[in-house]
Amino acid sequence: MRRAKISVIGAGNIGGECARSIAMKELGDVVLLDIPNKDKPELHMPKGKALDLACCGPVEKFDAKLTGTFDYSDIKDSDVIVVTAGVPRKPGQSRDDLVAINAGIVKNVAENIKKYAPNAIVIVVSNPLDAMVYVMWKVTGFPAHRIIGQAGALDVARYKTFLAFELGCSVEDIQGILLGGHGDDMVPLPRLTSVNGIPVSDLLPAEKIQACVDRAKVGGGEIVKLMGTSAWYAPSAGTIEMVEAIVRDKKRVIASAAYCESEFGISCPAGDGMFVGVPCVLGSRGVEKVITFNMNADEKKSMDESVSHVRDLIGITKKLLPELSAPGNATR
Numbered sequence: 001m002r003r004a005k006i007s008v009i010g011a012g013n014i015g016g017e018c019a020r021s022i023a024m025k026e027l028g029d030v031v032l033l034d035i036p037n038k039d040k041p042e043l044h045m046p047k048g049k050a051l052d053l054a055c056c057g058p059v060e061k062f063d064a065k066l067t068g069t070f071d072y073s074d075i076k077d078s079d080v081i082v083v084t085a086g087v088p089r090k091p092g093q094s095r096d097d098l099v100a101i102n103a104g105i106v107k108n109v110a111e112n113i114k115k116y117a118p119n120a121i122v123i124v125v126s127n128p129l130d131a132m133v134y135v136m137w138k139v140t141g142f143p144a145h146r147i148i149g150q151a152g153a154l155d156v157a158r159y160k161t162f163l164a165f166e167l168g169c170s171v172e173d174i175q176g177i178l179l180g181g182h183g184d185d186m187v188p189l190p191r192l193t194s195v196n197g198i199p200v201s202d203l204l205p206a207e208k209i210q211a212c213v214d215r216a217k218v219g220g221g222e223i224v225k226l227m228g229t230s231a232w233y234a235p236s237a238g239t240i241e242m243v244e245a246i247v248r249d250k251k252r253v254i255a256s257a258a259y260c261e262s263e264f265g266i267s268c269p270a271g272d273g274m275f276v277g278v279p280c281v282l283g284s285r286g287v288e289k290v291i292t293f294n295m296n297a298d299e300k301k302s303m304d305e306s307v308s309h310v311r312d313l314i315g316i317t318k319k320l321l322p323e324l325s326a327p328g329n330a331t332r
């Protein structure tokens with residue numbers, strides 16, 4: 001049986017870390033693709049990273065073929081593709097500030113995925129996430145269950161980390177879920193957060209929980225301020241959690257940006273939905289199911305605000321790329 005073929009588009013900080021984790025977990029063979037450096041044409045970063053990672057194999061004891069390339073034909077017949085191409089945030093920037101540059105980059109990546117890997121499941125990581133997933137869906141025309149955005153896996157991880165700091169317990173024992181867009185108005189859900197089933201509200205005062213929620217919302221920005229660029233270890237870890245669920249058909253329930261038309265009070269015309277963070281069953285078909293549940297009034301209000309923000313961002317993206325407004329052949 002052949003190993004899964006997993007391509008990573010964008011061999012920068014997140015892409016490189018994703019390639020490393022895929023190899024370490026032996027999830028499949030990796031193709032790492034980037035573009036040439038215009039100022040230094042003698043360099044070949046993806047080939048260099050692939051070679052460096054391959055040499056970890058004897059020490060880390062993994063078997064994986066790692067290929068670095070500038071050539072899209074090398075992603076042919078990929079099973080899963082992770083898209084990290086684009087520019088990251090600098091201090092003072094929001095994710096939305098990246099839309100003008102990254103929309104064009106993701107469009108170009110999507111055209112090549114459509115051409116060379118028409119059966120792939122695509123996980124988009126580039127920001128602003130919810131809009132970039134939409135671009136990927138419209139340009140590839142792939143069925144929506146094969147287009148997924150990585151956001152919730154990371155945002156939930158940050159939320160759990162901050163709770164574990166407060167509780168002084170293992171992060172492994174915290175359960176939680178989160179809804180909405182990958183912006184500062186994401187919707188963590190303390191009502192559904194527990195420590196092995198014990199409601200977190202029984203363990204921490206409301207203001208401490210709220211502080212964790214607030215810190216999770218701006219957790220990305222906190223790191224941008226510290227490092228001068230955006231995070232890569234946790235975004236990569238969240239992405240690999242999704243890749244593993246798909247490649248191993250684990251049916252994991254992971255908050256992901258998935259196609260919605262009417263879920264969680266979202267209201268979109270049939271066939272013209274949007275991608276928003278919701279709990280999804282991830283398996284070998286990609287998003288196998290969106291899990292819905294009843295929200296209370298406060299949660300509904302927060303979700304509506306977050307969805308409205310995603311809608312605005314898609315509107316801006318459609319102005320930048322008018323072709324996205326055409327009906328196209330993208331399907332549910």
Ligand code: APR
Nearest residue numbers: 010011012013014015034035084085086087088125126127
């Ligand atoms: N095709 C392929 N790769 C591209 C393209 C393109 N058209 N344009 C840019 N890239 C590559 C860059 O050359 C770079 O190596 O994408 C890579 C991005 O890597 P980094 O700059 O290190 O950024 P990173 O931190 O990995 O973040 C990537 O993910 O979370 C988001 O906000 C983040 O949008 C950013 C993306």
